[in-house]
Amino acid sequence: MKLKDIIYGLDIINVRGDLNLDIKNIDYDSRRLQEDSLFICIKGFNVDGHKYIKNAIDKGSIAFIVEEDIYIDGYTFIQVNDSRGAMAKVSSNFYNNPSKKLNLVGVTGTNGKTTITHLMKDILTQNKNNIGLIGTIKNIIGSREIISSKTTPESLELQGYFKDMIDAGVKYCVMEVSSHSLELKRVDCCEFKVGIFTNLTEDHLDFHKDLEDYRLAKQKLFYKTTKANIINIDDEGGKKIYDSVKQLEIPIITYGIDKNADIKAKDIKLSPEGVEYIVVTPEYEAQIKVPIPGKFTVYNSLAVIGACLSLGIPKEIVIEGLKNTSGVPGRFETINSNRNFSVIVDYAHTPDALENILKTAKGFVKGNIITVFGCGGDRDKAKRPIMGRISQMLSDISIITSDNPRTEDPQKIVDDIIEGIDKQNQNYRVILDRKQAIKEAINIAKEGDVVIIAGKGHEDYQIIGNEKIHFDDKEVVIEFLKEE
Ligand SMILES: CC(=O)N[C@H]1[C@@H](OP(=O)(O)OP(=O)(O)OC[C@H]2O[C@@H](n3ccc(=O)[nH]c3=O)[C@H](O)[C@@H]2O)O[C@H](CO)[C@@H](O)[C@@H]1O[C@H](C)C(=O)N[C@@H](C)C(=O)N[C@H](CCC(=O)O)C(=O)O
Ligand SMILES: Nc1ncnc2c1ncn2[C@@H]1O[C@H](COP(=O)(O)OP(=O)(O)OP(=O)(O)O)[C@@H](O)[C@H]1O
Ligand SMILES: N[C@H](CCC[C@H](N)C(=O)O)C(=O)O
Ligand SMILES: [Mg+2]
Numbered sequence: 416m417k418l419k420d421i422i423y424g425l426d427i428i429n430v431r432g433d434l435n436l437d438i439k440n441i442d443y444d445s446r447r448l449q450e451d452s453l454f455i456c457i458k459g460f461n462v463d464g465h466k467y468i469k470n471a472i473d474k475g476s477i478a479f480i481v482e483e484d485i486y487i488d489g490y491t492f493i494q495v496n497d498s499r500g501a502m503a504k505v506s507s508n509f510y511n512n513p514s515k516k517l518n519l520v521g522v523t524g525t526n527g528k529t530t531i532t533h534l535m536k537d538i539l540t541q542n543k544n545n546i547g548l549i550g551t552i553k554n555i556i557g558s559r560e561i562i563s564s565k566t567t568p569e570s571l572e573l574q575g576y577f578k579d580m581i582d583a584g585v586k587y588c589v590m591e592v593s594s595h596s597l598e599l600k601r602v603d604c605c606e607f608k609v610g611i612f613t614n615l616t617e618d619h620l621d622f623h624k625d626l627e628d629y630r631l632a633k634q635k636l637f638y639k640t641t642k643a644n645i646i647n648i649d650d651e652g653g654k655k656i657y658d659s660v661k662q663l664e665i666p667i668i669t670y671g672i673d674k675n676a677d678i679k680a681k682d683i684k685l686s687p688e689g690v691e692y693i694v695v696t697p698e699y700e701a702q703i704k705v706p707i708p709g710k711f712t713v714y715n716s717l718a719v720i721g722a723c724l725s726l727g728i729p730k731e732i733v734i735e736g737l738k739n740t741s742g743v744p745g746r747f748e749t750i751n752s753n754r755n756f757s758v759i760v761d762y763a764h765t766p767d768a769l770e771n772i773l774k775t776a777k778g779f780v781k782g783n784i785i786t787v788f789g790c791g792g793d794r795d796k797a798k799r800p801i802m803g804r805i806s807q808m809l810s811d812i813s814i815i816t817s818d819n820p821r822t823e824d825p826q827k828i829v830d831d832i833i834e835g836i837d838k839q840n841q842n843y844r845v846i847l848d849r850k851q852a853i854k855e856a857i858n859i860a861k862e863g864d865v866v867i868i869a870g871k872g873h874e875d876y877q878i879i880g881n882e883k884i885h886f887d888d889k890e891v892v893i894e895f896l897k898e899e
Contacts, residue, residue, distance in 0.1 A: 421508050
């Protein structure tokens with residue numbers, strides 16, 4: 416594509432050089448550059464991409480998007496205020512603005528994004544749709560699946576996936592929209608038909624200044640939608656977002672249990688097998704059954720019902736899809752065994768998620784709750800003692816271990832967690848090695864107990880230092896369950 420077409424509509428400070436160049440590739444990482452590329456220089460959190468310009472020229476880059484006043488004879492330099500925002504624009508142009516041709520549903524909030532997108536997938540595929548999904552576990556493009564490395568990809572990858580979806584005949588794409596992606600402009604130039612807000616609780620305070628800053632990042636999604644905003648009105652953050660977006664022309668559909676919402680659940684029955692309730696919407700009332708336990712499943716499915724309503728998906732398809740969902744890998748996943756206790760692997764890595772999951776287990780456990788969990792390194796430190804306190808309060812035995820320590824000392828992370836623990840109460844222990852911690856939990860479990868292994872869910876790795884080693888909670892559980 417011609418460079419002048421790629422930069423169409425871009426907010427530019429200055430252009431030096433030829434805009435009639437034929438660009439074959441765009442990249443923001445010099446390590447991947449090819450011949451005839453446009454290199455986007457990003458000032459990152461770790462390094463400044465501008466320092467790779469010479470390296471990029473050696474690899475065949477002919478044009479550059481920069482934030483500084485740089486010029487090298489024979490090459491084209493386009494100076495902008497913000498390279499990340501510019502990357503979203505040029506990526507969308509490069510792939511012919513594919514998001515406009517999709518029914519794109521964006522889901523944001525602290526917890527529930529992956530679950531909601533997977534429930535939507537199960538409904539939409541049932542309706543014989545070729546679908547797209549972008550999120551924490553994997554990205555799906557029709558029949559192709561790609562393991563994810565982020566919840567929301569960088570704008571360049573994202574627009575490329577959208578283009579592939581169009582080529583594969585995809586009509587609906589459901590997507591997790593992280594607060595990082597909203598703040599770092601990964602989803603600029605995405606045209607969302609529908610936005611869903613789940614909830615706002617403590618997380619990511621390493622990245623966002625405070626909870627309000629985190630909420631404001633999430634709120635941005637609801638200014639990017641064209642058809643409807645679906646908002647959890649029982650949630651404090653949801654109420655604030657509602658107040659902020661209600662003056663927009665986009666219809667809002669609220670959902671909730673406690674408040675007078677547009678979509679409500681009544682006669683809720685919670686069981687170890689899942690949830691059942693009657694949904695009341697402006698268009699219909701129906702009995703809903705979802706085979707995923709926990710009150711939060713009511714919220715997640717209400718959000719899904721709201722989104723499907725605004726997209727015109729027939730109610731029968733929605734009801735059947737929810738009833739027959741295969742669940743979500745690593746989210747309240749019970750590991751099959753012939754032991755007389757249960758083991759559940761879950762992705763709860765925030766205080767709210769841990770509290771929800773433990774309260775759900777408490778609702779049906781006959782014996783003790785034994786919880787194994789840790790917290791990720793190089794991420795929000797404030798949540799560590801809170802999770803320690805919640806685990807101790809809601810479990811009979813807490814085994815505190817490592818999650819993904821990354822570059823932090825695992826013992827230091829555990830020390831932060833036990834800051835929140837009452838040390839007089841001997842109902843906790845520390846076993847740094849996650850495998851040994853899981854082994855201990857299974858060894859001490861007795862009839863009627865529930866072992867909850869929280870924090871890593873579907874992850875099949877552990878990040879220690881800068882190394883990613885194979886580690887899968889489910890695999891480890893199955894191995895130990897075989898040993899008697
Ligand atoms: C905080 C954050 O999001 N950081 C992202 C950010 O890193 P950065 O800006 O620090 O990049 P950098 O490493 O300083 O490099 C600057 C630029 O130089 C380039 N570079 C670098 C080295 C080189 O040799 N050549 C070169 O060109 C880089 O490609 C980049 O364009 O930009 C990088 C690429 O542009 C991302 O890979 C990186 O995400 C890292 C991997 C990350 O872990 N992000 C997490 C926190 C994240 O995004 N999480 C959210 C939320 C999760 C959830 O709640 O579900 C997510 O959406 O996944
Ligand atoms: N609506 C909800 N409210 C609170 N907790 C929830 C909700 N839905 C799921 N959970 C809990 O949060 C965990 C993570 O759920 P899920 O993966 O769907 O969230 P997510 O928003 O995609 O998280 P991430 O930010 O890591 O991508 C689940 O394993 C469960 O413990
Ligand atoms: N999307 C979450 C994942 C956390 C998963 C947990 N296992 C960890 O590594 O902290 C985040 O980026 O904070
Ligand atoms: Mg997710």
